[in-house]
Amino acid sequence: MLPAVTDLRARRYSAPLARPFITARRRVDTMLGVLVELELADGTVGHGSAGQSFGVTGESVDSVLAVLNGPVKQALTERADTGRREVAAGIAGSCVGNFAAKAAADMALHDAWARTLGVPLAEALGGDTATVLRTDMTVSLDTPQRMADAAVEAVGDGFDVLKIKLGNDWRADLERLRAVRDAAPDVRFRLDANQGWDVKAAIRVIRAIEDAGIPLELVEQPVADHDLAGMAAVTAAVDVPVMADESVSSPHSALEIVQRRAADMLNIKLAKCGGMDEALAIADIARAAGIECMVGAMMEPRIxxxxxxxxxxxxxxxxxxxxxxxxxxxxPDLSGGYTLRGSEMHLHPGPGIGFAPWVKGEQE
Structure with a gap:
């Protein structure tokens, strides 16, 4: 049994970006989000967070705070001692939509749960914190020269896989990618169009990249999220694996993608699906279908x-x-959870996900 949830605290979070983050759909200069603490009856505190993302989840900082301080908090604090899954289901059923807000509370719940068990969250979920994860570094959409410069900087920081943001115009995208490849010839590339191409443009640009011999690991969300028929056409027409991202928002959508063979891979994000159990269900569907998953994130706080x-x-x-x-x-003040050494992510070895509580009273 999980001790009862006695409090849920949320506060605004804002921090500048070291450099602008630009995709085919938006530009971000400042990280806007919400930090969350969930407290159990035994005093255990768990942490979660959410980022503002109108283009994907449709949520603002104000809406996230309203949902957390309203229906989510009510659903949590009205429950007696119960199981972790039941509490998570209460978060999921507290209101319609608002998946980033739900994910923030769900993260905090799972952090607190793992802390009560005295193990890291990965181990509580059946994994191993000794697993070394290797992340890519994103090169955001810009002029060819600026993207090339960013690629050189990322390689210098120890990254050997770069995620290249494209999707603005397919001819300009080819010029951008060639500039990045020339500047960083020894790395592998992941392309993310962020829904920026139509079907014909996607097939044209991906085939041109294949013909040029540029090493691609995958192409992410080449067409609009609702156009599964179009994404299936792209997947069938190219050799490079196609990954669904914005199209994957729930186990139901993942199952439809798998059944329609609309993509070769799935990108799971907590803020899109609303919590750990939904994310794990998507991964289960992928495993049953024999396809691989990526776990990603949007521009969100470190938690x-x-x-x-x-x-x-x-x-x-x-x-x-x-x-x-x-x-x-x-x-630099929000640290914890993991250590990054070049591209290697080493998870916090202590209980939960490894963040210290803030001073009580700092909430909205």
Whole structure:
């Protein structure tokens, strides 16, 4: 049994980015989000967080705070001692949508739960914190020269896999990728179009990249999230693995993608699906279908990245991670969860996900 939840505290979070984060859909200069603490009756405190992301979850800082301080808190604090899964189901059923807010509370719940067990979250979920995760580094959408310069800097920092943001215009995208390849010829590339191409453009640019011999691990979300038929057409037409990202928001959507053979891989993000149990269910579907998963994140506070890393270490279907978001945030005060050595993520060996509580009273 899990001790009853006695309090849920949430506060605004803001920190500048070290450099602008630019995709085909948005530009971010400042990290805006929410930090969460969940307290159990025995005094155990768990941590979670959420980022503002209108383009993916449709949530703002204000909406996340409203949901956490309203229906989520009510659903949690009205429960007596019960099991972890039942409490997580209470978060999921507290309101419609609002998945980033639910994920923040769910992270805090799972952090607290693992702390009561005295083990890291990855181990509580059946994984191993000794697993070394290797993340990529993102090169955001910009001019070819600036992207090339960013690639050189990332390689100098120890990253050998780069995630290249494209999806603006397929001809310009090819020029950008060629510039990055020339600047960093010894790395592997993951491309993320963020829904920026139509089907014909996606097939055209991916085939051109294949013909040029540029080494690609995958191409992520080449077309609009709702266009599963279009993504299936791209997947069938190219040799490079296609990964669904924005199209994957629940076990139901993952199952549909698998059944329609719309993608070769799935990208799981806690903020999209709302919590650990939903994320693990997506990974279970992928494993049953014999396909691999990536665990990724949006521009979110470090707590979210740590929780995602523990998720990645907990499921065998997860073979790739894209968890560099916190490295873009210029905030030395929010530390913990893991250590990054070049591209290697080493998880916190203590109970939970490894963040210290803030002073009580700092909440909204």
């Amino acid at each position: 979210s990245i740590a929780a995602a890393a523990h998720l990645a270490a907990a499921h065998p279907a997860v073979t790739l991670v894209d968890l560099d978001s916190a490295e873009w945030i210029d905030d």
